[in-house]
Amino acid sequence: MxxxxxxxxxxxxxxxxxxxxxxxxxxxxxxxxxxxxxxxxxxxxxxxxxxxxxxxxxxxxxxxxxxxxxxxxxxxxxxxxxxxESCRLTHTIPDLSEPKNILYWQRLEQAKRRFLYLTQQLNIFPRPKKSDEDRYGLRFNFLMPMPDQPVMTGHQSGTITLNASEADVVHREKTRLDMQENYRTVLGHFRHESGHYYFDIMTHLYPEWLDEFRFYFGDERADYAQSLEEYYQKGSDEHWQDLYISRYAGAHPWEDWAETWAHYLHMMDTLDTAYHTGMNIEANHHIDPDMHFKESPIGSVDFEHTLTNWFALSYALNGLNRSMGLQDAYPFTLSNAVLDKLRFIHRTLMKVALKPETRVSNESDSNIM
Structure with missing residues (x-):
């Protein structure tokens, strides 16, 4: 930012x-x-x-x-x-006759705008979905669950549905603990679910892209429902951190992509903020990484340098949070396998950004999807 x-x-x-x-x-x-x-x-x-x-x-x-x-x-x-441009992407909102829903809607829209700001910097700002058959547009449904109508956060065919209860801090924290997650935010939901949307976009625009995707993430043709059922019954492998950014990423290649995609966006936004505020880190020990910028992290040519900067910044952020008695700002471990996946995502975005002819909308230069 x-x-x-x-x-x-x-x-x-x-x-x-x-x-x-x-x-x-x-x-x-x-x-x-x-x-x-x-x-x-x-x-x-x-x-x-x-x-x-x-x-x-x-x-x-x-x-x-x-x-x-x-x-x-x-x-x-x-x-x-x-x-x-942000509000035109919102298709359904909670019932505003309930006062708390106005606050939830406000928090959801705030996180959505933050998510969209980064997509604009990455040159992948989505356009509104024109119809149910429109495969390139995007829409958001923010729904409150009812006793007989639960709401599942997820993506399907260019529509991202978010359970508006996620904007309730108490509900979200309880869910995080119940699901044994070390990280759960409203912004994180937008970034994760958008990963599914952009996966569909890439497979439509670049079908040859799937070969490299399967090399890093596995075969997405594996039965999704069965994979999720097995995950919730058996849990993740005890060595999941060797291959995945999170436990849930091991459930299916689609979820691995969405989880890794979300973390790439976390990295880019945080590093971009550090870059624009002029932050630098000079390590006091020779084995610790420095953070200094020679280019913007977004669209960086030297992504290995960007990764080094991320290690330095995330170590510092986690240390500062611990000093305040707070949880780690970035409670994740980046294995070599995960780093390779992040490199693949960066190459993917560079490919999209460098090919303006892939735009399917003439509405704005910032819209390529």
Whole structure:
């Protein structure tokens, strides 16, 4: 995540801010410019950009910004859409007559925007799903479970369904403990389920890609339902860390890909933040890794250097968390097999980013899916 500054007072602002805490100027994310903009409100639908490079261009806030306070993205004033690029991906929301659901929806949308920001940097920002038959678009359903209608978080044919209860901290922590998981976050759900979506995209656009995928992750044609049943009955192999990023990754090649994909996105976002904040680490012991940047980690040419930076940063983050009495920020072990899978994902994304002709949408230069 980049570092953003208010164009009115030059004070640092953050991705989810709706106003500058120093000067109270209105803020909003400008998708095309990939930045948090500062605005002067002319009326409810006309906000003038204070970015000197914008030449006083007019924008309007997303409908969910002004009516529900669950968004902070902006839309060019002459755009016919009333919803921003993020909110147009949301297909179903919880029943807002329940007050707690508004808070859950807000938390879900906040995590979704963070996920989408990184897809924009990676040049894989998805477009809305146009119909049930549209194989390239994406939609999100945020559903609250009912006594007779449980909700399973998952992906199917370009639709990602999230159990909105995951936005309840107590529910999520209890589930994490019950499932014996060492990591469970709302953002992590978005990143994991998106792995299934992008897997489908890759197999459609690059069918030859599957050969290399199977070399690292195994044959995805193995019966998925049977594999999951065996996993939940028998658990994972005691040496699972030699091959997988998590226990669940060993359930099936699809889950191995989704879990590893999610962790690649965790790495890229965290390293990108370190890069833009100017962080460096000079190790005090000769066997410990340093962290210094010679290029942006996103789309890095020297991915081995990026991995070295990640080791240094994750060690430091975990140590700092322990000093505060908190759980590790990154409670995972990267074996050689997992590192090879991460390298494969990086090569995959470089392949997509370097081939603009694979775009299936003309809606925006940032949309290649």
């Amino acid at each position: 980049k570092v953003f500054y208010c164009h009115n007072c030059q004070h640092q602002v953050f991705f989810n801010n709706t106003y500058c805490e120093n000067c109270n100027a209105l803020l909003g994310y400008q998708v095309a410019k990939k930045t948090i903009g500062t605005f002067e409100q002319i009326n409810s639908l006309q906000w003038k950009s204070l970015n000197p490079k914008d030449n006083n261009h007019l924008y309007k806030p997303c409908y969910n910004y002004t009516h529900h306070q669950v968004c902070n993205w902006m839309i060019p004033f002459d755009d016919e859409n009333i919803y921003c």
